[in-house]
Amino acid sequence: xxxxxxxxxxxxxxxxxxxxxxxxxxxxxxxxxxxxxxxxxxxxxxxxxxxxxxxxxxxxxxxxxxxxxxxxxxxxxxxxxxxxxxxxxxxxxxxxxxxxxxxxxxxxxxxxxxxxxxxxxxxxxxxxxxxxxxxxxxxxxxxxxxxxxxxxxxxxxxxxxxxxxxxxxxxxxxxxxxxxxxxxxxxxxxxxxxxxxxxxxxxxxxxxxxxxxxxxxxxxxxxxxxxxxxxxxxxxxxxxxxxxxxxxxxxxxxxxxxx
Amino acid sequence: xxxxxxxxxxxxxxxxxxxxxxxxxxxxxxxxxxxxxxxxxxxxxxxxxxxxxxxxxxxxxxxxxxxxxxxxxxxxxxxxxxxxxxxxxxxxxxxxxxxxxxxxxxxxxxxxxxxxxxxxxxxxxxxxxxxxxxxxxxxxxxxxxxxxxxxxxxxxxxxxxxxxxxxxxxxxxxxxxxxxxxxxxxxxxxxxxxxxxxxxxxxxxxxxxxxxxxxxxxxxxxxxxxxxxxxxxxxxxxxxxxxxxxxxxxxxxxxxxxxxxxxxxxxxxxxxxxx
Amino acid sequence: xxxxxxxxxxxxxxxxxxxxxxxxxxxxxxxxxxxxxxxxxxxxxxxxxxxxxxxxxxxxxxxxxxxxxxxxxxxxxxxxxxxxxxxxxxxxxxxxxxxxxxxxxxxxxxxxxxxxxxxxxxxxxxxxxxxxxxxxxxxxxxxxxxxxx
Numbered sequence: 001x002x003x004x005x006x007x008x009x010x011x012x013x014x015x016x017x018x019x020x021x022x023x024x025x026x027x028x029x030x031x032x033x034x035x036x037x038x039x040x041x042x043x044x045x046x047x048x049x050x051x052x053x054x055x056x057x058x059x060x061x062x063x064x065x066x067x068x069x070x071x072x073x074x075x076x077x078x079x080x081x082x083x084x085x086x087x088x089x090x091x092x093x094x095x096x097x098x099x100x101x102x103x104x105x106x107x108x109x110x111x112x113x114x115x116x117x118x119x120x121x122x123x124x125x126x127x128x129x130x131x132x133x134x135x136x137x138x139x140x141x142x143x144x145x146x147x148x149x150x151x152x153x154x155x156x157x158x159x160x161x162x163x164x165x166x167x168x169x170x171x172x173x174x175x176x177x178x179x180x181x182x183x184x185x186x187x188x189x190x191x192x193x194x195x196x197x198x199x200x201x202x203x204x205x206x207x208x209x210x211x212x213x214x215x216x217x218x219x220x221x222x223x224x225x226x227x228x229x230x231x232x233x234x235x236x237x238x239x240x241x242x243x244x245x246x247x248x249x250x251x252x253x254x255x256x257x258x259x
Numbered sequence: 260x261x262x263x264x265x266x267x268x269x270x271x272x273x274x275x276x277x278x279x280x281x282x283x284x285x286x287x288x289x290x291x292x293x294x295x296x297x298x299x300x301x302x303x304x305x306x307x308x309x310x311x312x313x314x315x316x317x318x319x320x321x322x323x324x325x326x327x328x329x330x331x332x333x334x335x336x337x338x339x340x341x342x343x344x345x346x347x348x349x350x351x352x353x354x355x356x357x358x359x360x361x362x363x364x365x366x367x368x369x370x371x372x373x374x375x376x377x378x379x380x381x382x383x384x385x386x387x388x389x390x391x392x393x394x395x396x397x398x399x400x401x402x403x404x405x406x407x408x409x410x411x412x413x414x415x416x417x418x419x420x421x422x423x424x425x426x427x428x429x430x431x432x433x434x435x436x437x438x439x440x441x442x443x444x445x446x447x448x449x450x451x452x453x454x455x456x457x458x459x460x461x462x463x464x465x466x467x468x469x470x471x472x473x474x475x476x477x478x479x480x481x482x483x484x485x486x487x488x489x490x491x492x493x494x495x496x497x498x499x500x501x502x503x504x505x506x507x508x509x510x511x512x513x514x515x516x517x518x519x520x521x522x523x524x525x526x527x528x529x530x531x532x533x534x
Numbered sequence: 535x536x537x538x539x540x541x542x543x544x545x546x547x548x549x550x551x552x553x554x555x556x557x558x559x560x561x562x563x564x565x566x567x568x569x570x571x572x573x574x575x576x577x578x579x580x581x582x583x584x585x586x587x588x589x590x591x592x593x594x595x596x597x598x599x600x601x602x603x604x605x606x607x608x609x610x611x612x613x614x615x616x617x618x619x620x621x622x623x624x625x626x627x628x629x630x631x632x633x634x635x636x637x638x639x640x641x642x643x644x645x646x647x648x649x650x651x652x653x654x655x656x657x658x659x660x661x662x663x664x665x666x667x668x669x670x671x672x673x674x675x676x677x678x679x680x681x682x683x
Contacts, residue, residue, distance in 0.1 A: 041537075048540045051547050091562050122360075130357030133317050133429075134371050134419075135346040141374075156551040163554035166562055185561065190591065190643070192563040 022218045029147055029217070032139035036148060042141070046149035050111040054157060057106055062161035065098055066090060066168025073169075074177050086179050087188030090169035091162075095192060095201045096257070099162035101249050104208035107154050108241030112216035115146055116237040119220025120230035128221075143221065147213045154209030155202050162201065200256045207248060212241045270295040270427060270459045271316060276325035278311065285311055286322070287483035293476075298453050298460040300470040302505070303480035304514065309463040310354075312480075313429050316461070317351055318342045330426065347375060350420025350428040354435060356412030358404040364391070364415050365400040371422045390418040394448060410441030417448060427459040428452075434466040446473055467506065471495075479505060481514070573600055573621040574659040578633045578646075579613040584669025586635055586644045592618050594648040599624040602646060618646065620657075628653035632665035644669060 036043055073089040119142065122128050128138050166188070173179045192198070216237045223233035271293035278286040285308040293299045301309055314320040315327055318334045327334045332345055358367045368387045372378055378386075391397040394414040404412060413433060420428055433445055450473050453460045464470040471477065471491040478488040479502065487494060487502050494502055504512035520526065583605060592600040600620035608615040620627070630651030637644050657663070 044541060044544050045537070047544045047547065052543045055547065055550070095558065095562065125355050125360070126353040126357040127359055129314075129319060130351070130353055130359075130416075132319060133346055133349065133351040134374070134423075135343040136371075136374050137343075153547075156547070156554075159554040159558060160550055163557040163562070166557070188562055189564045193589075194559055194563040198558045198563050 018222070021222060022214070025218050025221065026214055028139050029143055029214070032137065032144040033148065035140045036144055039145075042145035043149050046145045047153060050107075050115065050146070050150045051153035051156065053114075054107060054110045054153065055160070057110055058103060058157045058161050059164055061102060061106060062099075062164040063168040063171075065102060065161075066094060066165030067172045069093055069098075069165070070169040070172035070177070074173060074179070083177075083179055084183040085187055085191075086169070086173045087166075087184040087186075088191040090173065091166050091188045091192045092197060094162045094165040094169075095197045097201075097249070097253070099165065100158045100201050100204040100208060101245060103154060103158040103161045103205060104212060104245035104249075105242055107150075107157060107208075108212050108216070108238055108245065111150060111153070112212050112237050112241050113234045115150065115213070115216040116220040116223070116234045117230060119143070119146075119217060120223040120225070120233050123221065123223060124225040124227065124230055138221075143217050146217055150213035150216070151206070151209045154212065155205035158205035158208075159202065162198075200252075203256075204249065204252050207252060208245050211244045211248060215240050215244065268294050270330055271461070272326075272328040273316075274326045274328075276315070276327060277323045278308070278315065278320070279323050280311075284483055286325075289325070289480070289483070289485055291478055291485060291488065293459065293461055295459050296457060297475040298449065298462065298473055299476045299478065300462045300464055300474040301478045301480060302465055302467070302470060303486075304505075305465060307480050307482070309465075309480065310431055313351070313431055313461070313463055317346065317349060317429065347371075347423050348426045350417075350423070350425040352413060352416050352420055352428065352430045352433060354432045356404070356407075356409075356416040358407075358412055358415060358419070360404050362403075363400065364396065364402050364404070364407070367404065367415060368400075368419045368422060371419060375423065386422070387418075390421055391415075393421070393452070394418045395444070408441070410437050410445065413445060414448065417452070421452065421456070424456070425458065427461065430460065430462040430464075432464055433462060434464055434469045442469060449473060467508070471506075481505075573619045574625065574657075575603065575617055575619050576657050576659075576661045576663055577615055577617050578663040578666050579608065579611060579615050580633075580635065580666050580668045581613055582668040582671060583614045583616060584635060584637075584644055584671055586616070586646070586669060590643060590645050592620060592646045592648065594624070594627075594650065599648065616646070618663075625656060625658075627657040629655045629657055629661065630665065631657060631663060632667065633663045634667035635669035637670065 069090045070086060073086050073093075074083055077083045077085055077089065119128075122142065128142070131138050131141060170181070170184060174181045174184050219233040219237045219240075220230075223229045269292045271291070273289055273291040273293075276286050276289040276291075277284075289312075301312060303309055311320060315322055316329060316334065318337060321335050329345060329349070332341070334342070334345070337345065358364075359370065362370070365387055368390055369383050372383050372386065388397055388400075391400055394417055396411060396414055396418070399407065399411065399415075404415070407415065417428075430449065433449065434442055437445065446469055449460060449462070452458065462470060462474070471494075474491055476488070477491050477494055479486045479494075481501070486505075487497060487499060489497070495506065497503065501513040503509070504514060510516050586602065586605065588602055588605060590602045591598045592602060600618055602616060603619040604617035606615050606617075607613075618633070627648065628651045630653040632649045632651065634647050634649070635644055636647050651665075
């Protein structure tokens with residue numbers, strides 16, 4: 001019993017210590033950001049690996065999510081004879097919630113885990129130590145470009161997800177189920193507000209991008225430098241990122257949309 | 260005072276160094292001088308923290324107490340900026356080579372120059388090809404690190420370490436896992452580079468014969484203490500049992516074959532009595 | 535990966551982002567009509583606004599000419615006071631224009647329809663529309679039908 005208490009106590013202390021390290025890491029990371037102005041090519045390289053490489057999964061998922069939304073929405077709305085409002089339903093759900101959240105989850109699984117694995121591997125193969133011994137700061141050379149690129153890529157991907165989702169909804173709702181195309185788009189346009197819906201969805205995505213990149217880079221830099229350590233750090237990145245995305249989504253929704 | 264020390268024969272001066280990892284004591288009061296312009300090897304059984312010592316000299320780890328001076332500068336107390344300036348004058352060769360895996364051999368060797376200088380690309384090309392020629396890998400410049408053998412990766416890493424014309428190069432286990440030919444190549448390289456560029460080389464190794472053959476000075480560490488420090492010749496003639504055990508690879512001696520345990524007979528007997 | 539190819543693909547990524555933002559701004563939401571909010575405001579009092587909401591469209595002859603920008607309860611006249619923002623280009627409404635609240639479809643959104651009158655003077659900033667017709671409230675309508683029977 002005492003043993004159990006001691007063990008769980010130690011685990012909480014460990015978690016607390018790692019939160020402390022993560023915070024200190026974030027401060028150093030943010031401090032390294034200004035150095036990127038002189039080497040933007042590093043950011044472009046990272047935009048490629050976190051943005052472009054995630055593009056296909058985002059576009060395909062966005063299309064299918066939009067199509068499913070149209071199908072489900074149609075079946076529900078037709079009960080009230082309100083299938084003309086399908087556009088509103090699809091667009092609001094995508095722009096406010098599913099766009100940022102699903103993109104956040106997919107991003108954590110695709111780009112976040114890759115970031116952790118890459119940095120962890122650099123640590124395990126002494127590349128990070130090597131950089132330090134060459135008087136090159138890993139924060140400026142390795143972490144900061146990845147952070148900025150991911151931080152920017154996630155909102156961009158979320159916007160693409162929502163846009164293609166609305167098109168997917170059009171495909172199913174209008175082409176397949178026969179909702180009037182004019183009604184689909186004009187009702188959507190009348191009901192969806194740029195500031196209230198689109199922008200707050202984007203703000204969510206920005207917050208998710210910040211958090212997911214922070215977690216992914218920290219887990220990579222903090223991992224035990226063995227192959228086992230890297231793989232468990234990758235798992236932690238995905239689990240923590242997903243939990244943070246969903247938890248923060250609730251918080252942000254409560255702040256933004258509760259009048 | 261500073262200038263006096265810079266002119267002295269000692270490049271690295273370690274005084275009463277103590278280092279703990281968790282509750283495990285790695286170094287328990289180490290004193291050591293590493294002479295300028297010579298090849299020094301630090302030897303010792305596995306797990307004595309030889310790599311840790313390199314990291315302390317490079318300022319990547321901080322000792323619990325004690326002083327580490329490199330070229331008159333107190334490494335653990337340096338501020339970040341000064342530490343980075345010092346590191347530009349130190350090359351370090353990691354066991355794995357620690358090459359950046361996403362760029363070619365050429366870009367790896369050019370990396371320190373591109374990071375720290377604004378030299379035109381043509382000049383960089385010259386300098387890189389000169390270093391690659393010196394390690395015999397000019398023809399492999401377009402390969403990626405994953406395509407290199409272990410020995411080649413270390414040679415590229417050596418070319419990279421030489422890029423900023425350092426005063427000292429630290430080698431972490433350069434001979435481990437090498438076939439005889441690449442071992443010979445590395446030995447020859449370390450020797451010629453040290454002589455030609457008037458460097459100070461500090462090698463950490465447990466490959467006895469190779470290390471003894473090129474070193475001017477050998478330090479043996481065990482159990483967190485310096486056991487012996489002298490020229491290879493003097494060490495071979497040493498009367499210390501410990502040194503003889505280490506140099507000749509005897510299975511039993513001052514370093515016992517058996518891990519610390521209760522008396523063998525009582526251990527066996529106890530069990531029989533109880534059952 | 536060649537660094538030039540990388541750059542081109544990242545450029546394409548940025549283009550896609552811009553495209554997505556354009557769709558979201560112009561097709562999905564109504565950023566253009568929001569930015570065209572520089573119109574003039576007129577008010578109208580209604581007995582009952584029903585389910586009318588802020589930002590509901592204001593149309594004349596079925597064409598959208600503005601939107602509802604404010605709905606308050608006027609405690610002096612005991613009526614609902616609705617402020618309409620009408621786009622600058624439609625500044626030729628006569629002062630005896632009437633405003634009615636209609637419903638788009640049986641259960642659809644409510645909007646305000648303007649019926650131009652014949653006066654020579656036109657509506658300006660802060661004018662008031664005198665002739666109004668309140669929303670059709672279903673319960674009241676049913677009540678009337680039952681009473682008239």
